[in-house]
Amino acid sequence: MKRRYFIIAVALMVMFPALLPANSPKRAKEIVIALVDTGVDTTNSNIKELFKRDGKGYIVGWNFLGDKNNTVNPASIGNESFRIMQLLHGKYGSVTDTSGLNPKEKEEYANYRYFRSKARIDGYIEFAKLLEYNYNGFKYMDSVVISQKGHNDIEIKDLNTIDYSMIPDSMETQLSQVMSECTKALYAGKNMWREALENAQNEHKLSVQRISTLGNPMSNPRFSIGDNPYDFDNLNYGNKNIAALPNDHATEVMTMIAGLGTVNAKRRPKVMPLRVAAAGEAFDKDIYSAIMYAANNGANMILIPQAKEYSLHGSKLAEAIEYAGTKGIIVVASAGDYLVEMPNLIKVYTEENDGNNAAVIKMAGEVIEILARKPKMSPSKIKGKVLGI
Known part of the structure; x- marks a missing residue:
């Protein structure tokens, strides 16, 4: 259901451009959505006209999970809880007595045990x-x-x-x-x-x-592309293979975005696909790189349907979102503990309430409720105003 709520949030911006910041690029012209997600099926007939293209007709986008020669495109990168556990396992994996640890080490050890439990090691x-x-x-x-x-x-x-x-x-x-x-x-x-x-x-x-390999972070397939996912200084990595597998999730999201054109054909958005995700959770660096790429290549909205419960570099993501904000770019992202409240950030999450699926959108700390009710029930409500979404 979460994909639907993302599209509702995006639909508001597409159908009602006045909601976009005054300094948003191409506010009155073309909406360019940077989709930070999995690979996407570029041959799908439902979305092939939706891609943002350059002057030569090539799709504007990037794959941050591939090597420069397009020989390595990992389909699985593991979860953040496991990766954090790996970073700490070498030091604390064999610890049974914590009496000799200093306060900082005891805190690290507690984190290690917590993430070891979350990873079900x-x-x-x-x-x-x-x-x-x-x-x-x-x-x-x-x-x-x-x-x-x-x-x-x-x-x-x-x-x-x-x-x-x-x-x-x-x-x-x-x-x-x-x-x-x-x-x-x-x-x-x-x-x-x-x-x-x-x-x-x-x-x-x-x-x-x-x-x-429990104590070897380098064993993660993400390292096979020849880039260090913990080095934020180097953003020169990846390749153009935006169709790399798995590509089902982003394709579904783009199919929904394509449907917005039936509501307002003149405001039909273009999509800039940015691959950061495979099986598992995206690395913070790849999300960071994608946001920076989008901000520097003409996007005026960034869609990140990738929720993460934990993040090692949340401050870097906040830095990238803030940078996008200086260019008038709205960021719509799955809510997670790694995302703070920011003026240009819309956080989307879902909750169950008396059997009804609901989405709650937060923007700059202000809560906007969208109730996506079941068929034959009342239309969606936003701040008391009824909209036929």
């Missing part, structure tokens, strides 16, 4: 132990198969022909788990024993790899 470690237990069972079963059959190129159903009388009782529970996993493999269309064995091996190997 302990639960994953226990899950990894189960994967290891399963894999050991598969290895034992494979040795039994080879000893009796002379090879392991058999179908899963052929496990019924194995003589289990010589297998110790201590292995019964573990082999029962193996049989359970084999049943899952059959349902997944995998009939061969080797396939089930390989799957157990790969799952165990992946869990070992993930746990081994």
Whole structure:
């Protein structure tokens, strides 16, 4: 539902340009929305006319999650809580006694434990132990198969022909788990024993790899593009591949924006796509870079449908939003603890109230309620004025 509320907020600016700041670029002419989101499907017929283009017909936009040669475009970058935990894990991962820590270290340790909990690391470690237990069972079963059959190129159903009388009782529970996993493999269309064995091996190997990188922030795929996401001095990175996967979220948002043209064709906005997000939460630097890019390339509205519960560099984001404000640019963003109240910032969040979905918009500390009610109910209300949105 949150996408809908973003579009309501944007619709106000598109249909009622007087709401834009007096110094907003092209206030009376063209609305250019910088969409700070995932990649976008540039071949989608519903939105292809919506893109902001330069004099040569090329789409104006940028991918901040890619390398300069367009060979690396990570599709997953993890969550901020996990990334914060990684930064602190090397120092506090093995700490059990905090009596020797100074006050600052105790505060850091408390933060580490908090974000470790939010990232569910302990639960994953226990899950990894189960994967290891399963894999050991598969290895034992494979040795039994080879000893009796002379090879392991058999179908899963052929496990019924194995003589289990010589297998110790201590292995019964573990082999029962193996049989359970084999049943899952059959349902997944995998009939061969080797396939089930390989799957157990790969799952165990992946869990070992993930746990081994808990204290290594550099293991995040974001570093593979050749840029340090914690260095805000270098903004010269990325590529033009705005269609990089995943591209479903931004495409949906643009489809909704395209619908605004049916309300007021003369005010139909153009969109400047800026890719900062993949699976997980965007890095602060990439959002910062996108805001700066938008502010310097003709946008007069910046749309950021990327909520973050935590942020390491909230002050840098505030700095970028303030810079956009000096150019008369409105920023519409998902509400989150990382965004402070600013004159040119509209924070959008949703809440449930008696079964009705509602959006609450905050601009410069002033609350504007938009009640997006279910069908056959009253129209949306904004400060008591009824609008047919």
